[in-house]
Amino acid sequence: MTKMISIEDFAFSRRKLLQGAGALVVSAAAPAVAAKKARAATAAFGSAVKPALKPDQLDSFIAITADGKVTAFFGKMDMGQGVDVAISQIVAEELDVKYERVTSILGDTQTSVNQGGASGSTAVQNGGKAMRAIAAEARRVLVEEAAKRLGASVGDLVVDDGVVSVKGNAAKKISYADILQGRYFNHKLKWNKRYGNGLYSEGKAKPKKPSEYKVVGQSFPRTDIPGKVYGTSPMITDVRVPGMVHGRVIHPEKAGGMPKAFDASSIKHIKGARVVHEKGFIGVVANTEWDAVRASQELKVTWSDGGNPFGDQKNLYDHIRKAKVIAKKHDTKEGDVAAALKGAAKVIEAEYEWPFQSHASMGPACAIVDANPKNAVVWTGSQKPHYTAEGVAAILKIKADDVRGIWVPGPGSYGRNDAGDAAAQAALLSKAVGKPVRVQGMRHEGTAWDPKSPASIHRCRGGLDANGNVVAFEFMSKGFDRQDVRSNESKPQDNLAGQQIGAKLRPAKTFRSPEDMYNVGARLIGWEVIPPFIPRYSPLRTSHLRDPLGPQIQFASEQFHDEMAEVAGMDPAAYRLKYLKDPRDRDLVKAAVEKSGWKERVGPRKDQGGKTTVSGRGISYAYRNGTRVVVIAEVEVDKTTGRVWPRKFTVAHDCGLIINPEALKLCLEGNIVMAASRSLYEEVMFDADRVTSVDWATYPILETPDAPEVIDCVLLNRPDKPATGAGEAATRPVSGAIANAVYDATGRRLRRGPVTAERVKALVS
Secondary structure (H helix, E strand, O other), rough: OOOOOHHHHOOOOOOHHHHHHOOOOOOOOOHHHHHHHHHHHHHHHHOOOOOOOOOOOHHEEEEEEOOOEEEEOOOOOOOOHHHHHHHHHHHHHHOOOHHHHHEEEEOOOOOOOOOOOOOHHHHHHHHHHHHHHOOOOOOOOHHEEEEEEEOOOHHHHEEEEOOOEEEEEEEOOOOOHHOOOOOOOOOOOOOOOOOOHOOOOOOOOOOOOHHHHHOOOOOOOOOOHHHHHHOOOOOOEEEEEEOOOOEOOOOOOOOOOOOOEEEEEHOOOOOOEEEEEEEEEEEEEOOOOOHOOOOOOOOEEEOOOOOOOOOOOHHHHHHHOOOOOEEEEEEEOOOOOHHHOOOOOOOEEEEEEEOEOOOOOOOOOOOEEEOOOOEEEEEEEOOOOHHHHHHHHHHOOOHHHHEEEEOOOOOOOOOOOOHHOOOOOOOOHHHHHHEEEEEEEEOOHHHOOOOOOOEEEEEEEEEEEEOOOEEEEEEEEHHHHHHHHOOOOOOHHOOOOHHHOOOOOOOOOOOOOOOOOOOOEEEEEEOOOOOOOOOOOOOOOOOEEOOOOOHHHHHHHHHHHHHHHHOOOHHHHHHHHEEEOOOOHHHHHHHHHHHHHOOOOOOOOOOOOOEEEEEEEEEEEEEEEOOOEEEEEEEEEEEOOOEEEEEEEEEEEEEOOOOOOOHHHHHHHHHHHHHHHHHHOOOOEEEEOOOOOOOOOOOOOOOHHOOOEEEEEEEEOOOOOOOOOOOHHHHHHHHHHHHHHHHHHHHHOEEOOOOOOHHHHHHHO
């Protein structure tokens, strides 16, 4: 059974940490005079007082304890990719200490500065880059101090596991712990004045060359697996605070409705139950969780009529086609596409459709807020605890610096799920009752009311000349805002509770396009955004889901490139080798083709006539923030049922420098399975006035019998290139690879996702 945890578990003293557990030992080899000088130098080095937690202070990122252990304070968190391991490796490498000496503490606003949380696969790409420079600076400062104490030049010193010694005289040495003696560095860094993903701090030191790496590039195991497997690691749902009560928020059955009146006497029989009402927000608190659930179910509320805001789901894509455009942009304009299409020997057109999708995390969100008039603490499973703390401060109308945010692993994240909503709800309830409040939703609330990935359509046109060369490519996406609510949860208007109490809205009005990586003549690539069904407090509000918009865009663009390849009389892999611009991309295609045993052919298989179960393979390419991925999917299709089994995936992956090969492989496998689920099963269903996908029956996901049998990963390590992240990129091409494989197997093109059994059966029957 999982241990319940309390606030005492989060009590943290940097001073106590620095003192460590071990005794200080000064090298016995030093003569008495040298030891006296060393003691004098110690008194002048560092500080007994911790500098302010600011990005321009080395102590904000790294501490070395009196027993020689190293702690890295990282303003992001981990969602199962092993970020803490990667950061510890980077810090160990630059400090020249063993990996086992380093521990990374993530996602607590009291111990780390805001480095953006988990966002856009930037943990290693951005955060790791900064930690590399900071650790290198820590080493420089320590080695220069060691040179003074040892009476040697810096060039004559070497470092081995945190011990600095003179070359050729190993007895003349001093450790990092001896130098600091439990004190703070008190050393200024150069900071770029940015918070979030873009934060970068550095000193004078130059990080190591990749050829010097000993720790980076090795496969150290993840630290979170045992606790998750055995249920011994604390989760957000395990947090208990003295004096805590339980809260529930009450949502209307019909979207668009707002509370007009309520009868508090309907729950007076529930001991300690209390109603909290502020404008459009209504919730209850009670002494126990079950009493809070009962109160939320039994409170009589009169709701306004929100009408039928969503219409009929079967008209979703027609609605998108006809809806007014509130924002648009051309991301790529190369040449005259209209003229190229007019002069083309062949022109092909296609349109693709993608539904709303839900985070559908393993469990509904949970948060605990202990709010006082002047300060607050929030425990959250959000992937952006610093921003969540800011959001709680804003809704409580107190200073952001007066709210501590503590990240505790939750039931899921991967974008903007309902974790931020739970924190804002708990804040309002805690403020109203003057006690710590724990909010945990129910399954039907978490799945129905979490922010959704937006539905969209994608219009494509391509032109080929008489020789089969692609001379024009036009791609336009049209859909709901990718951030109708922003993903960082720092503003009340981006959370349900904030919208309920009337916060001013700030939709981003943005979408995105496929990356311009194919050199296919004239190109016009862009997007259009339409208004939401309901402007505020909607179960179909949209925001980021893992690899925001990537799966639907690649579902369209990579299918269309296959369609152009067939018209051109080309094998799909050969087509990509011809038109991809960058040699790194072509290397990936070659690696995937070789690993999978790909055989060239034009068009779908033609040797499976009369078979009930047919097989096919499809290729798809994607570029994301510097990371390149090629996926080859091999599927089996049961024509009688329509079931698609993605039997095997081959993944060729180039994210520049690889920090931890085994962790990267596991991360890619997670990407593939999750993306396969979205490609084959996941679609939010709704009626005219409510979301009807509320559980695993109404929002099915890929289960074990349908998981791939094999995932082969080909990792292209490029130590000469920056690490560019792997948390999301492999998600992007899976939908296109599966759709292309289904076409190869059946000879029928499915342009509406997901590729469900019902749709495939209708396609082939």
